[in-house]
Amino acid sequence: MTLVEAVIHYAYFVMAGIIGLFFLKGLFKREKHKGLAYDVVYAYCIIPFLLRILFIK
Amino acid sequence: MSEENTKTIIETETAAPSPKKKKRIESNWITKSICLIVALALAAVAGKSFYDQRHFKETVVSAPGLTEIKYLSDYVPALKGTYGDTPIFVYDSGVEGGSVLYCGGTHPYEPATSLSAYIMMENIEVTKGKVYIMPQANYSGTTLGIMGNAYPKDFDIETEWGKATYKIGDRTSNPLDQWPDNFTYIHYPSKQSQAYNDLRNLNRCFPGRLDGTFTERVAYAIMELIRNENIDMAIDSHEASIMYPVVGVYVAHNDAMDIAMMAAMDLTSTTFDMKIEQSPGSLKGFSHREWGDYSDTLAVLMETPEPFIDRIVGPMTRDLMLTGQDLFLSFAGKKGLTYVPYELETGWPMEVRVGRHLSSAERLIYYMNMFFPEKEVQATWPGYNELVEKGCGAFLHNPEEADPELVFKV
Ligand SMILES: [Zn+2]
Numbered sequence: 001m002t003l004v005e006a007v008i009h010y011a012y013f014v015m016a017g018i019i020g021l022f023f024l025k026g027l028f029k030r031e032k033h034k035g036l037a038y039d040v041v042y043a044y045c046i047i048p049f050l051l052r053i054l055f056i057k
Numbered sequence: 058m059s060e061e062n063t064k065t066i067i068e069t070e071t072a073a074p075s076p077k078k079k080k081r082i083e084s085n086w087i088t089k090s091i092c093l094i095v096a097l098a099l100a101a102v103a104g105k106s107f108y109d110q111r112h113f114k115e116t117v118v119s120a121p122g123l124t125e126i127k128y129l130s131d132y133v134p135a136l137k138g139t140y141g142d143t144p145i146f147v148y149d150s151g152v153e154g155g156s157v158l159y160c161g162g163t164h165p166y167e168p169a170t171s172l173s174a175y176i177m178m179e180n181i182e183v184t185k186g187k188v189y190i191m192p193q194a195n196y197s198g199t200t201l202g203i204m205g206n207a208y209p210k211d212f213d214i215e216t217e218w219g220k221a222t223y224k225i226g227d228r229t230s231n232p233l234d235q236w237p238d239n240f241t242y243i244h245y246p247s248k249q250s251q252a253y254n255d256l257r258n259l260n261r262c263f264p265g266r267l268d269g270t271f272t273e274r275v276a277y278a279i280m281e282l283i284r285n286e287n288i289d290m291a292i293d294s295h296e297a298s299i300m301y302p303v304v305g306v307y308v309a310h311n312d313a314m315d316i317a318m319m320a321a322m323d324l325t326s327t328t329f330d331m332k333i334e335q336s337p338g339s340l341k342g343f344s345h346r347e348w349g350d351y352s353d354t355l356a357v358l359m360e361t362p363e364p365f366i367d368r369i370v371g372p373m374t375r376d377l378m379l380t381g382q383d384l385f386l387s388f389a390g391k392k393g394l395t396y397v398p399y400e401l402e403t404g405w406p407m408e409v410r411v412g413r414h415l416s417s418a419e420r421l422i423y424y425m426n427m428f429f430p431e432k433e434v435q436a437t438w439p440g441y442n443e444l445v446e447k448g449c450g451a452f453l454h455n456p457e458e459a460d461p462e463l464v465f466k467v
Contacts, residue, residue, distance in 0.1 A: 001269070002269075005270065009236055009237075024093075027089055028089055035084065036088055036092075039088060039092040040092055042092070043089075043095065043096035044096055046093075046096055047100040050097075050100050051103065051104050051107065052233075054104070055233055056104045056107050056108050056111065057104065057107040
């Protein structure tokens with residue numbers, strides 16, 4: 001059970017990384033909502049995922 | 058500075074286009090890169106604060122009677138090298154007698170608990186039996202503040218030789234150590250359904266299990282410590298908001314009720330008001346319940362008033378943590394809505410809270426000795442009156458001048 005739990009734990013870190021990359025892609029390459037405000041939102045949303053994969057927060 | 062940058066970007070976006078043109082600014086890769094750089098700068102500023110909290114160590118100068126340092130990983134090796142491992146300082150008089158465990162930091166956002174453990178360690182003298190002191194029971198929780206709630210990450214105690222800094226941690230284990238949270242929390246082994254956010258709450262995870270979650274393993278290690286060291290009395294210190302009924306109180310396991318009742322009556326008649334409650338059989342996962350049910354120890358939990366964690370307080374500053382003085386809470390106090398007396402002028406200062414814990418623990422041991430002479434422990438440390446008179450700082454030693462072998466980073 002601890003092994004399964006550890007696998008899930010680290011899988012979530014990987015998922016956090018993927019979501020962070022998704023936001024990064026959204027920031028630079030997106031089809032809709034091309035305004036500057038969306039740039040700010042996409043950039044800002046990267047922060048928590050970045051801190052999580054760096055094991056900081 | 059980085060926040061200002063973000064603001065400027067938002068302002069230019071809203072200010073630049075004239076309403077008549079109805080044309081939105083199309084961003085280009087330069088503005089996108091600027092956004093990213095600002096976000097990274099913000100992440101760096103926030104990240105430094107979180108990183109510092111994760112890695113900060115508190116300093117303690119032990120009294121000379123220290124005989125051994127144990128770790129939770131001695132009982133559960135799987136905890137070695139994790140943030141669940143935490144030291145237990147052992148003071149063995151060498152004279153046969155009983156043994157007592159004093160726990161601080163089960164909830165690391167209740168810092169009078171770990172500070173009382175440190176002051177106990179710095180000034181303890183044991184002449185009969187053994188005393189085990191675990192200042193940070195949920196070490197993982199100390200590595201995460203509640204900065205999202207605007208909590209400061211630490212506070213200082215003034216001393217003659219300078220400042221001593223202590224962390225204000227979280228209530229639960231750090232998600233870096235246990236994540237994700239399930240949608241439900243089924244307590245082991247009772248199968249009682251509990252609030253999902255108590256999954257990482259050490260004081261809902263006892264007696265724990267070896268193959269459970271990170272927090273359950275820490276809980277299990279504490280149980281193993283109690284069982285393996287034949288701890289006669291285990292005291293779990295806490296702090297509570299004063300609009301919560303269980304405050305200024307002992308909560309005792311049935312086996313320890315006589316002792317806690319005598320201690321409460323004694324304290325109330327001589328030193329300060331202390332209530333007593335019996336641990337309800339149906340409240341699963343708590344130290345006052347499971348420590349007593351899953352070992353032979355006499356389990357008692359203690360709560361001091363901590364206005365800082367009351368829901369209605371104003372600015373959550375270091376001052377509030379140290380003085381407990383809050384204007385909003387004083388209105389509730391005037392209306393009798395608090396479960397301990399509350400006045401703005403007095404508040405609930407740190408030295409009062411630490412002093413209460415130190416004297417409450419001392420009285421428990423005194424009455425354990427009376428009820429169970431074979432478990433006798435003789436130990437001294439400063440009590441309530443000394444703390445109130447001299448403050449916490451008077452009982453902390455300068456690590457620079459102390460014997461380096463007695464200086465520890467926790
Ligand atoms: Zn607590």
